[in-house]
Amino acid sequence: MEQILANGLYLGAQYALIALGLTLIFSLMNVLNFAHGQMYVFGGFVTYTVVAQWGLPFIVGLVASAVILAVMGALIEKFLFRPVIRKSKRDESTMLLAAGIAFFLDAVILLLFGEKQRGVPKIVDGVFNWDMRLIMPYDRILIGVLAIALIVGFIALMQYTKAGRAMRALAQDRMAAQLMGVDVDRYSMIGFALGALLAGLVGGLLVTITGINLGMGGPTSVKAFMMIMIGGAGVISGAIAGGFILGMMESIGLTVLAAYGDITYLAIFASLMVFLAFRPQGLMGKPWG
Amino acid sequence: MLRRTLLKTSALAAVASIAMLGTAFAENPVLKIGFVGVTSGPAAAWGTSNQRSMETRAAWINETGGYDIGGTMYDIEIVSFDDQKDPKRAIAGMEQMAQEGIHYVVGPNVDDGAAAVRPVAEQNGIMYFPYAFPKELYTAPASNAVLGMVANYQSGPAIYKYLMENNGVKKVAFIAGNESDPLSQRDSGSAAAKALGLEVVSDSVTYQMDTTDFTPVLLPVIQSAPDLLVLSGVSPANAPQLIRSARELGYTGLISTETAQDAAVLQEGAGELANGFISVGGASTPELASDMMREFVERYTAMFGEYNDESNTKVYALEYILATIAANPAALTDVEAFKATMDTFEAPNPYMVGDAKLKYVGTTSFGQKRQVSVPLVVNVFNNGAFETMFVAQVD
Numbered sequence A: 001m002e003q004i005l006a007n008g009l010y011l012g013a014q015y016a017l018i019a020l021g022l023t024l025i026f027s028l029m030n031v032l033n034f035a036h037g038q039m040y041v042f043g044g045f046v047t048y049t050v051v052a053q054w055g056l057p058f059i060v061g062l063v064a065s066a067v068i069l070a071v072m073g074a075l076i077e078k079f080l081f082r083p084v085i086r087k088s089k090r091d092e093s094t095m096l097l098a099a100g101i102a103f104f105l106d107a108v109i110l111l112l113f114g115e116k117q118r119g120v121p122k123i124v125d126g127v128f129n130w131d132m133r134l135i136m137p138y139d140r141i142l143i144g145v146l147a148i149a150l151i152v153g154f155i156a157l158m159q160y161t162k163a164g165r166a167m168r169a170l171a172q173d174r175m176a177a178q179l180m181g182v183d184v185d186r187y188s189m190i191g192f193a194l195g196a197l198l199a200g201l202v203g204g205l206l207v208t209i210t211g212i213n214l215g216m217g218g219p220t221s222v223k224a225f226m227m228i229m230i231g232g233a234g235v236i237s238g239a240i241a242g243g244f245i246l247g248m249m250e251s252i253g254l255t256v257l258a259a260y261g262d263i264t265y266l267a268i269f270a271s272l273m274v275f276l277a278f279r280p281q282g283l284m285g286k287p288w289g
Numbered sequence B: 001m002l003r004r005t006l007l008k009t010s011a012l013a014a015v016a017s018i019a020m021l022g023t024a025f026a027e028n029p030v031l032k033i034g035f036v037g038v039t040s041g042p043a044a045a046w047g048t049s050n051q052r053s054m055e056t057r058a059a060w061i062n063e064t065g066g067y068d069i070g071g072t073m074y075d076i077e078i079v080s081f082d083d084q085k086d087p088k089r090a091i092a093g094m095e096q097m098a099q100e101g102i103h104y105v106v107g108p109n110v111d112d113g114a115a116a117v118r119p120v121a122e123q124n125g126i127m128y129f130p131y132a133f134p135k136e137l138y139t140a141p142a143s144n145a146v147l148g149m150v151a152n153y154q155s156g157p158a159i160y161k162y163l164m165e166n167n168g169v170k171k172v173a174f175i176a177g178n179e180s181d182p183l184s185q186r187d188s189g190s191a192a193a194k195a196l197g198l199e200v201v202s203d204s205v206t207y208q209m210d211t212t213d214f215t216p217v218l219l220p221v222i223q224s225a226p227d228l229l230v231l232s233g234v235s236p237a238n239a240p241q242l243i244r245s246a247r248e249l250g251y252t253g254l255i256s257t258e259t260a261q262d263a264a265v266l267q268e269g270a271g272e273l274a275n276g277f278i279s280v281g282g283a284s285t286p287e288l289a290s291d292m293m294r295e296f297v298e299r300y301t302a303m304f305g306e307y308n309d310e311s312n313t314k315v316y317a318l319e320y321i322l323a324t325i326a327a328n329p330a331a332l333t334d335v336e337a338f339k340a341t342m343d344t345f346e347a348p349n350p351y352m353v354g355d356a357k358l359k360y361v362g363t364t365s366f367g368q369k370r371q372v373s374v375p376l377v378v379n380v381f382n383n384g385a386f387e388t389m390f391v392a393q394v395d
Helices: A002-029 A036-053 A058-087 A091-113 A138-160 A162-172 A174-179 A184-206 A214-231 A236-256 A264-278 B002-025 B044-063 B087-099 B111-123 B152-167 B180-195 B215-223 B239-248 B263-274 B291-304 B311-327 B335-342
Strands: A127-130 A134-137 B030-037 B067-069 B072-082 B104-106 B127-129 B171-177 B199-202 B228-232 B254-256 B278-280 B376-382 B385-392
Touching: A002 A036, A002 A058, A002 A134, A002 A138, A002 A162, A002 A184, A002 A214, A002 A236, A002 B215, A036 A058, A036 A091, A036 A184, A036 A214, A058 A091, A058 A184, A091 A214, A127 A138, A134 A138, A138 A162, A138 A184, A138 A236, A162 A174, A162 A184, A174 A184, A214 A236, A214 A264, A236 A264, A236 B215, B030 B044, B030 B087, B030 B111, B030 B311, B044 B072, B044 B291, B044 B311, B067 B311, B072 B087, B087 B111, B104 B311, B111 B127, B111 B180, B127 B311, B127 B335, B152 B180, B152 B228, B152 B254, B152 B278, B152 B376, B152 B385, B171 B180, B171 B215, B180 B199, B180 B228, B215 B239, B228 B239, B239 B254, B239 B263, B254 B278, B263 B376, B291 B311, B311 B335
Parallel strands: B030 B072, B030 B104, B104 B127, B171 B199, B171 B228, B228 B254
Antiparallel strands: A127 A134, B067 B072, B278 B376, B376 B385
């Protein structure tokens, strides 16, 4: 049982961090960023290149992933989403644009980094073993703690900084925020950059554990969408809750249902359908709880 | 007058240019060979090693004047299609090959894709060389598919038997991805293990192909305490993670697979935790490799920057196609002539030292010769490189 809970918490922390970026972008701009998974993959490959190819410390790779993805996010918002949102009132225009960016990033990743699975050496050696009841490698513990620290840092940023307050105001009511003097374009760009930065950071963190490959983008986006559907789209606490709930469901399902074959996600999807039928806005609804 | 002369001169120059261009392009006729396989996503390494092997060999042939078929030198052009491991796209790819008049195609890489393209290949007179194991593709009445490698039901029993005799393995567990290839490989592997007298302690645990944390997946398998953990049909992307999670959970037994892997990927993803991992290697070892194989590796590395051990096997399909057509030039456009030639075909194997031959095998497994003969090389991974464990031959 201890092992199941620890696995669930570790999975939940990484899932929550993935979902945070997606829900931030959705709350600020009402954009479903289908390219979020590809941004995560890009971040992982940047860290891989810096650490495994150039031999620089892991922290440099992590910072490089964060910076490059933040710049990429800012450029995507300024030159792609902003004009489309300005010219088109239809939601599907931004959805199609996001899907197009996902395909484009897939092609760019293939060209820049190749088709192979990549990984970087373990950042911490050794395994925590509590009498065979709880086994957890130290690098997973470290990544889990870092993920939780990043989530706390993100919440603090949103709560206590001027930019955070501006983004929360934007998410609550775009028009009112604009009338109160919030620079909508500027904070939309900062928000998108922050969302992309989070995706890059998770990719950089997890490349040490799971490695990274070209095909991970799509499935990552799907899981992130599931998390924000559970927690409520556009709600930070909802994304965190969704991440931990999905991580725990996965951990319990994979252990309890192992004897029946690979039915864990079947059970999760079925539960999600029933849940959404009763509470379509997710656990915490929109906006910002 | 001057104008008329100018016009005549221009017209003559134009005709001469076109004639010279025509001559230049007509130096060697072009023989198109297709590739339909997966070159994107988690299994991209399988198809990419196919495509790059073919492109490397084709460029080499073209650079050295072409391939001699019935006294005519042909330039080789590779036409590639990424099926994204999707059977619907594999069908579209094979239809594109048919539209381009291509009669010989390498791929697809996986079971469902290979099964899906069968009607298209048979209706359009296409011989195809899949890297997929369903026996019905190669047994009569099917006759257009030729297995391009050693199947898991041929390599698996050989590995288990070796490990029983040399490592005292008694209990075995299987884990597979939830897709047709890994599941069918798990089923045939489990049956083969039971037939050899091994105790199968776990063969029901499966995982999603996009799993990022294998610890919870592996936990019940490791608790069954096997001597040998078989990663059935594992993709190069998932193998390092599974090995790493198993070792981190305290598993100290043997780990093996019947699919080909990449040493660099294992080293990056699992490091020294992958030491001792047993896999089916590319069909070559330093002891077996001829000068031509070494030059192929050099050319491949020069073209693409990094070699893939799988290409030791993937280099063969194009060579078999060209050598068989050369043995019977009627096969250029008539696959029935190709099939007739396969039964008696034999040529020197340029990639192996000694008197090894290119020949079609498979009579024992399929009742007809529908498999290329390549050595079964079983490798063990140690400190970033594969070491040969044993070499066998399929009949």
